[in-house]
Amino acid sequence: MIILTGNDLKTGAVTWWNGADWSLYVDDAVDVGEQAEEILAREEALRRVNVPYSIQATREDDGKVRPAHIKDRIRALGPTVRPDLTLKPQSPEAIDWVI
Amino acid sequence: MYSYDHYDQAMVDARVEEFRDQARRRLEGKLTEDQFKPLRLMNGLYLQLHAYMLRVAIPYGTLNSRQMHALGDIADKYDRGYGHFTTRQNLQYNWIKLEDAADILADLAKVEMHAIQTSGNCIRNISSDHFAGAAADELVDPRPYAELMRQWSSFHPEFTYLPRKFKIAVIAAEKDRAAMRLHDIGIQIVQNEAGELGARFYVGGGMGRTPMIAPMIRNFVPLDQLITYAEACLRVYNRYGRRDNKYKARIKILVHELGKDEYTRQVEEEFAHLLSQGIEPPLAELERIRTHFADPAFEDGTKQVDRSDPDFAVWVDRNTHRHKHDSYVSAVISLKPVGGIPGDATGEQIRIMARLAKQYSFDELRIMHTQNVVLPHVKIADLHALWTELETAGLGAPNMDTIEDMIACPGLDYCALANARSIPLAQRISERFDASDKTARLGELKMKISGCINACGHHHAGHIGILGVDKKGTENYQLSLGGSEAEDTSLAKITGPGFTEDGVIEAVDKVTDVYLEQRQGEERFLDTYRRIGMEPFKEALYGA
Amino acid sequence: MGHDLGTSPDDVQFRFRDDEVVDHGTVTVDACCDQTNATAVRIEPGDDARVLLPYLDRIALVEVNFPSFGDGRGYSAARILREAGYTGELRAVGDVLIDQLSHMRRCGFDAFAPDKRLDEEDAARAFATWDNVYQRTVDGRRTIQELRHE
Ligand code: HEM
Ligand code: SF4
Numbered sequence: 019m020i021i022l023t024g025n026d027l028k029t030g031a032v033t034w035w036n037g038a039d040w041s042l043y044v045d046d047a048v049d050v051g052e053q054a055e056e057i058l059a060r061e062e063a064l065r066r067v068n069v070p071y072s073i074q075a076t077r078e079d080d081g082k083v084r085p086a087h088i089k090d091r092i093r094a095l096g097p098t099v100r101p102d103l104t105l106k107p108q109s110p111e112a113i114d115w116v117i
Numbered sequence: 118m119y120s121y122d123h124y125d126q127a128m129v130d131a132r133v134e135e136f137r138d139q140a141r142r143r144l145e146g147k148l149t150e151d152q153f154k155p156l157r158l159m160n161g162l163y164l165q166l167h168a169y170m171l172r173v174a175i176p177y178g179t180l181n182s183r184q185m186h187a188l189g190d191i192a193d194k195y196d197r198g199y200g201h202f203t204t205r206q207n208l209q210y211n212w213i214k215l216e217d218a219a220d221i222l223a224d225l226a227k228v229e230m231h232a233i234q235t236s237g238n239c240i241r242n243i244s245s246d247h248f249a250g251a252a253a254d255e256l257v258d259p260r261p262y263a264e265l266m267r268q269w270s271s272f273h274p275e276f277t278y279l280p281r282k283f284k285i286a287v288i289a290a291e292k293d294r295a296a297m298r299l300h301d302i303g304i305q306i307v308q309n310e311a312g313e314l315g316a317r318f319y320v321g322g323g324m325g326r327t328p329m330i331a332p333m334i335r336n337f338v339p340l341d342q343l344i345t346y347a348e349a350c351l352r353v354y355n356r357y358g359r360r361d362n363k364y365k366a367r368i369k370i371l372v373h374e375l376g377k378d379e380y381t382r383q384v385e386e387e388f389a390h391l392l393s394q395g396i397e398p399p400l401a402e403l404e405r406i407r408t409h410f411a412d413p414a415f416e417d418g419t420k421q422v423d424r425s426d427p428d429f430a431v432w433v434d435r436n437t438h439r440h441k442h443d444s445y446v447s448a449v450i451s452l453k454p455v456g457g458i459p460g461d462a463t464g465e466q467i468r469i470m471a472r473l474a475k476q477y478s479f480d481e482l483r484i485m486h487t488q489n490v491v492l493p494h495v496k497i498a499d500l501h502a503l504w505t506e507l508e509t510a511g512l513g514a515p516n517m518d519t520i521e522d523m524i525a526c527p528g529l530d531y532c533a534l535a536n537a538r539s540i541p542l543a544q545r546i547s548e549r550f551d552a553s554d555k556t557a558r559l560g561e562l563k564m565k566i567s568g569c570i571n572a573c574g575h576h577h578a579g580h581i582g583i584l585g586v587d588k589k590g591t592e593n594y595q596l597s598l599g600g601s602e603a604e605d606t607s608l609a610k611i612t613g614p615g616f617t618e619d620g621v622i623e624a625v626d627k628v629t630d631v632y633l634e635q636r637q638g639e640e641r642f643l644d645t646y647r648r649i650g651m652e653p654f655k656e657a658l659y660g661a
Numbered sequence: 662m663g664h665d666l667g668t669s670p671d672d673v674q675f676r677f678r679d680d681e682v683v684d685h686g687t688v689t690v691d692a693c694c695d696q697t698n699a700t701a702v703r704i705e706p707g708d709d710a711r712v713l714l715p716y717l718d719r720i721a722l723v724e725v726n727f728p729s730f731g732d733g734r735g736y737s738a739a740r741i742l743r744e745a746g747y748t749g750e751l752r753a754v755g756d757v758l759i760d761q762l763s764h765m766r767r768c769g770f771d772a773f774a775p776d777k778r779l780d781e782e783d784a785a786r787a788f789a790t791w792d793n794v795y796q797r798t799v800d801g802r803r804t805i806q807e808l809r810h811e
Contacts, residue, residue: 028144029214030168065146068164087590089529093166097530099458099540103197103212124793124805131790155731156760238731268795268806274767275740275798278733356737360706394744396797398806405809 019049019077022057023090024070032093033067034083040067042105044094047075047083084115091116118179118481119264119409121229128271129226132233136160137219144215159239161232162218166533169213171221172235177245177263177287178206178484180230182475185482187228189467195221200467202452202460204524204575205284206244206484207235211531233271238279240270240351244286246294247485250410251447251493253439257314259289259306261406262343265398269344276351280358281366283351284323296486296602298322298331299578301368302350309337316343320350320380321372324572328608329369334381342388345397349388353380413479418444419498429504432515437500444497448478450490450507451514451522455551456544459525460488469510477503486575487524489517520555520562520629521547524575528568528585529592535568537585537592542566545622559629562642563601578602580643581628582609583621594621598628598654599646610651613659627657667703667724668754672774675784677766678750683722693720703754710738717747725770727755736768743769743799759783763790769799 021044022035033040034047035057041047050057054072061070074086085091096104098113106112121129136156143153157163161172173188180188188208192200195217196210203209213221225231234241243263250258266285270276276283286297289306297303303319315337322331338346357375359365372380420443424430437446450470452460462470470490474482477499478492485491495503507513516522523546526532528539543566550556565579569586576582582597593615600609616624629642631654636645646654667687676682687703688696694712701722704710713720723742725735739751752772753765759779766788793805 025164025168028216030164030212032167062150065149068150088592089166089533089535092529096167098538099530099544122809124809127792128795131792135790238733271795272764272791273796274764274794275736276733277764278731278736278761352737356709356734360732360734390744394797398797398804399810401810402806 019075019083020051020054020072021047021075021083021085022050022054022061022070022072023047023085023093024061024067027066027068030068034094035061035070044075044083044085045081049077088116118181119176119260119406125268126226126229129229129231129233132160132231133219133222133226136222140215140219155237157218158236159234160218160222161235162213162215163236164533165211165527165531166529167531168211169215169218170531171210171213171218171232172203173208173210173225173230173232174235174242175207175230175484176267177243177249177260178247178486179245179249179260180482180484181480182471182482183480184228184230185471185474186468187224187230189464189471191221191224192464192467194224196464198465199461199463201458201527202462202484202488202490204486204488204526204573205235205242206247206486207242208484209527211527236282237277238281238283239277240273240279240283240285243267243270244284244295244300244486246288246290247483247491248294248438248447248493249289249483250412251438251440251445252290252292253441254292255290255441256308257289257306258410259287261403261410262289262304262306262316262340263287264406264409265344265403266347269347269398273351276355279351279355280360281363281368283354283368285347291604293602293604293606294485296575296578296606298606299324299328299575299602300331302347303331304343307337313339315339316346318346318350320384321369321377322606323367323369324575324577325367326364326570326572327367327369328572328577329373330606330608331369332372332377334377334384340403341397341400342392343397345391346384346388348396349384349391352387352391353383357383413481413494415442415445415494416496418496420444422497422500426501428515429501432504432513433500435515435519436517437495438491440494442494445494446497446500448492448495448500448503449485449517450492450512451516452489452512453516453522453547454511454514455521456548458540459523459543462490466510466512469506470512473503473506487517487522489522516547516556518561518563519557520550520559520564520581523547523564523566524579525566526568526574528566528574532568532573534571535585536570536587537568537594539566539568539574539583539585542583542594542618542621545618546625549622549626555629558633560641562629564625565600575602576600577608578606579609580641580646581625583625586615588615592618594618596621596624596628596658598651599643601643612651612655624658628654631657667701668752668774672754673752673772674775674778675762675773675788676750677771680750683750687722687724704735704738706732706734708738710741711745713742714745717742717745717749720747721749722752723747723749724752724754724774727753727757727761730756730758730761736764739765739768739770740799759787762787767791767794767796767798767800767802 036046101110286300319331483491525543529535567574597609670682693702757775
């Protein structure tokens with residue numbers, strides 16, 4: 019699937035396109051298919067999100083979304099060397115998902 | 118150390134207001150990201166993987182306890198409770214909100230700090246010897262010259278849109294502790310036969326994709342022509358540096374393509390012309406700046422360290438440096454605890470270091486390019502008390518210049534340009550070497566890790582260097598040996614095919630074993646490598 | 662000589678001189694050196710401003726083109742001309758934006774013809790950015806270092 023991501027203009031936080039808005043959680047990301055360019059242009063013009071771009075990802079059997087590149091998996095979770103600052107501070111094993 | 122007068126303060130204050138206005142226009146949607154990007158970059162604000170990152174300039178790595186304290190407060194108030202000290206002797210915050218950036222700059226301005234020219238194709242923060250003004254072996258304190266150049270390079274009207282970024286280092290000792298010849302311009306303050314001080318210019322060094330060691334282009338520039346000569350070097354670069362290819366735009370490529378002699382000829386010609394223009398600041402200004410760097414009131418005291426506590430003795434041996442006054446030493450606070458993140462310090466730790474500087478070091482601190490902190494002037498009599506406090510704060514790691522004191526860039530955990538993570542490697546290597554006690558046996562071993570070819574982690578200049586590369590979407594690491602950024606500058610050579618994360622840690626283990634087997638006498642890793650060459654290491658790594 | 666090259670007087674948004682605006686087009690640097698009657702010339706980023714030095718007496722307008730704001734060669738070109746004593750109009754044209762105005766002024770530009778007209782108020786603020794300056798340039802301003810030691 020093709021999903022969209024960027025950084026929130028105000029906070030810089032990593033966000034994912036959920037079909038209507040930008041979510042902090044990669045699992046909310048939706049497949050935009052052919053519409054990537056159109057949504058990116060529109061959202062860029064609205065200036066809520068900084069330099070949004072499209073990436074390849076897969077939806078796993080449990081419904082979770084996994085970006086194809088490690089860089090975007092680190093973006094989705096947070097720094098692997100600071101589990102306390104990731105989106106899942108309670109589960110350090112989440113780091114394994116990145117790698 | 119230097120403190121602003123109303124002129125300096127007004128320059129910085131003006132910049133804060135200007136940026137506040139720019140950020141407001143961006144948040145209100147009046148500026149596009151394309152228009153805003155160069156403006157935020159000129160104020161050190163990057164967009165990284167997880168948030169905005171703010172890079173704060175620490176001119177020639179010197180700061181006082183009030184400034185250090187403010188850096189700790191900013192970490193707690195606007196970031197997530199920590200900051201990252203870099204190889205450029207700066208500090209980076211990793212979790213900054215655009216909405217807060219102008220307020221942070223205002224907080225910095227209150228303590229005479231800023232983020233000006235910490236990014237962009239301009240003259241960047243000037244770096245220097247972290248033991249400047251304290252080291253027993255220096256000719257003079259290099260910082261007055263660095264400060265003169267800071268002023269000259271701030272908002273320079275001709276050199277704000279250079280082909281590429283531009284880094285200058287100033288030292289004044291034969292021992293190079295600032296990687297001087299790996300800068301775009303490296304300046305060594307020297308004395309001529311008549312006993313006069315002058316500046317020796319090296320131009321065209323750098324790391325990144327094409328590492329180069331700067332050749333010397335002028336043996337002696339009189340101090341009342343220093344700025345004029347620098348201006349000539351920059352003007353030739355601004356006019357003829359390549360602008361067609363970002364990777365060939367650094368001055369090192371220009372010097373390389375023209376040849377050192379032709380570049381030098383052009384600089385000398387421009388210099389002769391600029392001398393007629395009277396652009397040099399008055400020498401009285403250098404005198405004024407020098408008074409700011411006058412020695413503090415050193416007092417005679419104990420010259421002997423009480424070594425009865427063995428842990429303390431190890432720390433003294435590793436982490437202190439000879440001072441020009443024999444009752445003092447410079448003490449290195451390691452930001453490389455075993456398993457820790459190189460260069461990171463919490464807001465609380467930063468404030469503790471500020472307090473210790475006030476108490477024990479005439480209010481002064483230095484940031485090292487090796488991502489540690491120095492208290493430059495500590496009484497030998499106070500050393501044990503200082504060490505005890507450092508231990509309590511988790512800042513007492515006795516590992517300066519050992520393999521555990523490695524440089525590591527932020528890598529893929531933070532950096533948008535990275536190919537691979539650097540920090541986990543640093544953590545695992547320090548844990549492994551510490552546990553096996555090998556660190557001590559290896560002695561001085563400078564290890565440097567970069568997460569991509571930009572070489573922020575100086576891997577080209579490591580006795581052992583590691584470079585993260587992308588191998589079909591997975592992290593892979595190249596190992597290199599034989600680099601040095603000291604006065605015996607050399608560039609490391611790649612051993613051969615790359616390794617996985619586990620593989621490269623094994624590989625580091627193996628090459629250090631080769632050294633331990635082969636070393637003669639007092640040889641460091643680097644010396645043994647230089648004597649026996651790459652082959653024995655290759656054999657250990659890849660088999661016959 | 663037509664208007665095939667360069668900006669017309671109408672394009673000049675800011676001008677800090679009182680003399681008449683040169684009302685004909687500019688020629689390339691090469692052409693300017695060849696034609697003994699050329700009085701207006703346009704410098705592109707790759708041109709060497711120094712080849713014009715023998716002809717400065719007859720030149721009344723030099724346009725320095727900035728095809729993109731990030732290419733800073735024009736700043737050196739401008740200073741070189743002023744340092745050689747050029748007193749005619751020095752016009753910055755092309756991708757000239759608010760945040761470059763104060764630096765350009767300091768390098769000797771006294772006329773500005775931006776591709777996109779700039780907000781007058783923003784520009785006025787930009788020209789007045791620095792109460793004082795650290796470097797001595799061709800704008801003749803006394804530097805902070807000089808003021809400190811008066
Ligand atoms: C995370 C944000 C960072 C970004 C986006 C970044 C970006 C870059 C880039 C693009 C280069 C290549 C420059 C070139 O070759 O032209 C570079 C080089 C460099 N950076 Fe960084 N960097 C970052 C962090 C750091 C840190 C944390 C340090 C210190 C630990 C650092 C110190 C350096 C040094 C010393 C170089 C090599 C300079 C040279 O080529 O001579 N940077 N950086
Ligand atoms: S070396 Fe590469 S990965 Fe490391 S900080 Fe620099 S740009 Fe980022």
